[in-house]
Amino acid sequence: MSRSIIVSFLMRDKVGNALLAVLLALAIIVPFCSLVFEPGDTFYLSSYWVTLLGKYLCYALLAVAVDLVWGYCGILSLGHGAFFALGGYAMGMYLMRQIGERGVYANPLLPDFMVFLNWTELPWYWQGFDMFGFAMLMVLLVPGALAFLFGYLAFRSRVTGVYLSIITQALTYALMLAFFRNDMGFGGNNGLTDFKDILGFNLQHSGTRAALFSLSALALAGGYLLCRFIVNSKLGRVLIAIRDSESRTRFIGYRVERFKLFVFVVSAMLAGVAGALYVPQVGIINPGEFAPLNSIESIVWVAVGGRGTLFGAIFGAWMVNFGKTWFTGAFPELWLFFLGGLFVVTTLWLPKGVVGLSAQLSKMRRSKAASGANTEAPVQAQAVEAEPQPQQASQVAPEPDKQAEPTPKNLDQGAANV
């Protein structure tokens, strides 16, 4: 039964499947174009394009992570950049340790910035990062643990909505201030940079770069599949129920905070993975990644693409970042007008994002051809009937923020107390 459901979802999510196919194709074609062709060839992809596209993939994975908690569970986290950056720092620490004696001061153990700040021994939290396996474990565990701790406290005491958003912002802001401090031992404002190699492969070789790109594409595909599995499972439906009415779900008997905690931790880990893949490709990680603005920007990717649809988040990340690359090159003065305008337009006229538009159109079309679809695929139809849930609606077009406080009302005594 459950197997057939999964199969049916795999079959149903046509856009998603197409997206997965594109990702797989990218994972093969991009390295091929950059390695096989020579500079000057029509199909040659320079390292500029490979790293740029790789960066977009990492951002897309972050967007999927944000969408999982926001689009499906109604948790608007303004601090997901923190998990992304923590994953990045874990990777950066591994890469720093790989430099070894090749630093400018030729210290076999300490990174350069520690040498000139007079550190004499490696701090305890840098231990073990010379091992790739350990570092990768930390990429998952550090963001995961922080999300667990933070989520455990916040969800248990039922901090919701706006309050949660604001304290997640405080979280990433506090982390940013902390990482800016040189005394923290993470390189302060300069962060970690000048990486040499990863697992023995030179980071400046196009082969390494192509491999990292393919890995990012695969990670994004994997992240997509994982999130799709979660949201389409029974658990996913509880999440959507929480999003749409948290109290009602709680009254029915679900331990709401556990579901939220689970999805929050998974999402944080995904963000961490995205950060870890991002760092070797862009070549630097510094506290700027913790800036609240970055987290909010990732929210916008999801909002523009269409929250509550996983592929919408990916499209949104790609569209906005491509726009950013293009705009900052062509009209640097206009970029902020454009980005800011995008926020306003999206919230006012595109509450379901760009994919929401097409989904609505296709929905209309599909209802016309509904009878034809039933005869074409009887198995899927059966599966759908077995699951009487508003899957279609929640998959592509969630009602935005039903859960949100009906504003001036529940603050009613506000004025009286003023």
Next chain:
Amino acid sequence: MKTMLNKLLGLVGLVVLSFGVLADDWQQAASGLTGKSSNHKLAAIEAMLEFDDPRNAVALQGMLDAELYYVKADRQLVIATKSGRSFLLTDLQGESLGEVAKSKIKRITVNNRIRREIRSGLAMMALAGPDEDARFSAVRSLMANVEAEQLPLVEQRLVAETSAKVQDKLRELQAIILLENGDDAQRQSSAEFLGGRMDAPSRNALLRAQSDEQNAEVLAAINESVARNQQLLKLNRAAENLYFGLSLGAVLLLAAVGLAITFGVMGVINMAHGEMIMLGAYTTYVVQQLMPGHIELSLVVAIPAAFLVSGAMGVLIERGIIRFLYGRPLETLLATFGLSLVLQQLVRSIFGPLNQAVITPQWLSGSLEINGVLALTYNRLYIIIFSFMVVAALWLLISKTFFGLQVRAVTQNRAMANAMGIRSSWVDAMTFGLGSGVAGIAGVALSQLTNVGPNLGQNYIIDSFMVVVFGGVGNLFGTVVAAMTLGVANKLAEPFTGAVLAKILVLVFIILFIQKRPRGMFALKGRMVED
């Protein structure tokens, strides 16, 4: 006609005569000022001060104000003031010498060492002058550099001095000198006199004497005074820290109070709140540009102007965007965030990316000195007072006026208010405008403390939200308490942890506090629907 000519001749003769007598020596002494090295200039100043010549004051003050030049051709010292592209010259006796081009004259540059010498020279002149405050600060500047040779002068002044305040200061100076150079009895009485005096020279003199004193009785007196000073010092430092905390709290309060309306009362997560503050600060800048001659008054004009500019922008935002988003607070967050980016870029496009220089009026500069250790800076003092005035006015507006009644009615029960004939949409716009306008007023105050640039708002937005959430949404009193608590906590922690860690600790504290009390310190009572 003839008498006239005679008079004129006589005058010229007098001038020539006076020059003949004084000019040589004084001018000889002053000629070193045109030298290149600071040692030449210092020697010249010392030589000039040997003469009791009115030109000393003019020349020294001219050097301080960067108005003393010399004519390149004949090395004559002149006071030059810029007028258009050329300079108006007057000699040191105030005679006009006409206008010359910049290339004909050269300014006499001074550095800190010379400036110090000039100030002490001017102080010595002021010591016997008519102005009480000048005499007082002259004595203080003498205290900074005590020399035993000054004793006769000090004693002579003590007799002549009429003001009790200056006399007291002179006595303190006398005590400092005697503590080192007097006999046993003088030292003892000096030690007793200096106990409880907070000026650094007095405290340092006691500490020096403590290690040098041989006489046991005098030493006991010194010890007692030192102990008393230490205690007073501790007390004053604590008071100072509290003041720092309150003033930081006042800044937070001003920044947050507008948000307490837009976010607290209306429930709009206004991420563009910081930009409303920024607009207020830019308004201050523009007002100062428009009335360059009246800097002292500019802030008085800027406050209503900033309120109107930011308030109008707030009404515009409410009508254009926010009103479509009521009931969807998280969406207002996104929309207003986008708006904040647009406003920043707008200001950057209009005024340029550079910070703008907002001038601090005289009455906001300097500090109110309580004693040698504790001084309350005027700008912060006024901001503390101002922040409370703003809160009080808001409170009156909301709880005592008809408009406030309407606001409360609409936020409590919109449908009922509508039924009673209140135009709720108008009230929404006005309330949002009010919150934004108050943010604009905060901008006027902040322009006196920090940079006026496109990023001004960004630096305060997170803090503002922390204050409102910590205090309890929808509660003006909570906002006041929260701002003051956070300000004081931050400043109390800072000496131990440093500025950054203090701020991080405060943030972590708020995060944990919200877990404990998800609705802030002063949560609204009553049953509430969570969803």
Next chain:
Amino acid sequence: MTQQKQHSSRWSKQLAASAMALALTSGMSLAQAAETIKVGVLHSLSGTMAISETTLKDTVLMMVEEQNKAGGLLGKKLEPVVVDPASDWPLFAEKARELLEKEQVDVIFGCWTSVSRKSVLPVVEELNGLLFYPVQYEGEESSKNVFYTGAAPNQQAIPAVDYLMGEEGVERWVLAGTDYVYPRTTNKILEAYLKTAGVADEDIMISYTPFGHSDWQTIVSDIKKFGEAGKKTAVVSTINGDANVPFYKELANQGIAAEDIPVVAFSVGEEELSGFDTAPLVGHLAAWNYFQSADSELNEEFIGAWQSFIGSEERVTNDPMEATYIGFKMWAEAVEKAGSVEVDSVRDAMYGITVPNLTGGYAVMNTNHHLTKPVLIGEIQADGQFDVVWQTAGGVIGDAWTDHLPESANLVADWTAPISCGNFNITTSQCSGQNY
């Protein structure tokens, strides 16, 4: 700016290029690139650093325009390519790659702050680009592909301290800085230097604050207390950018005048002062290699050219602009000397090149990729300008690796044979940390 390249035509260009590629050989693109010499400009035009960097972008554009008026270089016109890294450090690396790979620029003028340079460094080294970095920095670096035309610590910090000790008789020191690598390193060097000069531990106070720090009450009050001990005290400020305005305001309000406790700053120049009300700051100091008030014909010419280029008599000039000017002039001369824009030959031609300073005398490019230039100390005036109160007799050789820190005392940089290394350890004869 009109010179900005048109990205909008990228796609059409690519289409056209691929169509033509069928008919033509791949040599075509090379022939096209050879028509102009491309000058990359990598300065933030948006974000927090735009305040400082926009000016440098305009300076490079002005230099390019002047060079083109004078006939260009090697008979070719110069073509500026401006990109905006938006004060975002990873974006600096990305844009540098874009300039070198996609735009195929021959030289890059850009970066401000160490982190942006560190971010770009691996890219210019990998693609063998040429970067001119025009801002004072902490040293401890010498890359084969970077020429540092700003001051190293021994060209700014140490002369400033010498001046204060000698002229003002300072015995007690507050080292106040923003918490990042430049102040940290500078203060470490100064601390070591002061201690060798006999300053006791208790006479040095070090304090770090975050970027954009705005509440200076506690720190200024601490400085005041520290200065009350009876010894002449000075503050050496490596406070960065925005934090300076509230810092100086607080100093003035708490009644600390320059005559009592002078502040010597390494990051406050004419442009920063144009956002200040400078009246209460008169007498505080700054150490640079250039001041707008420097008395020379060349400087007057430069100021005139700048003000007419930018179209405002109000605009000031500053030290990083002079560093950009010197770097550009040197590069142009090296290109003429080498007869090519090829990076390796230009680099070889750079060593020993001299260009007149705007303040008088000549700047020399050394084989450690740092300049020899004079150091000036200026005092802030009420009009926002500096009075030069002291100046080194001749040029000071920029030192890539300071002698005052134990780890770097053994390192030298020399990019000519036989050493050819940016950090050569003279005790172990080893060259480490290079990417090639």
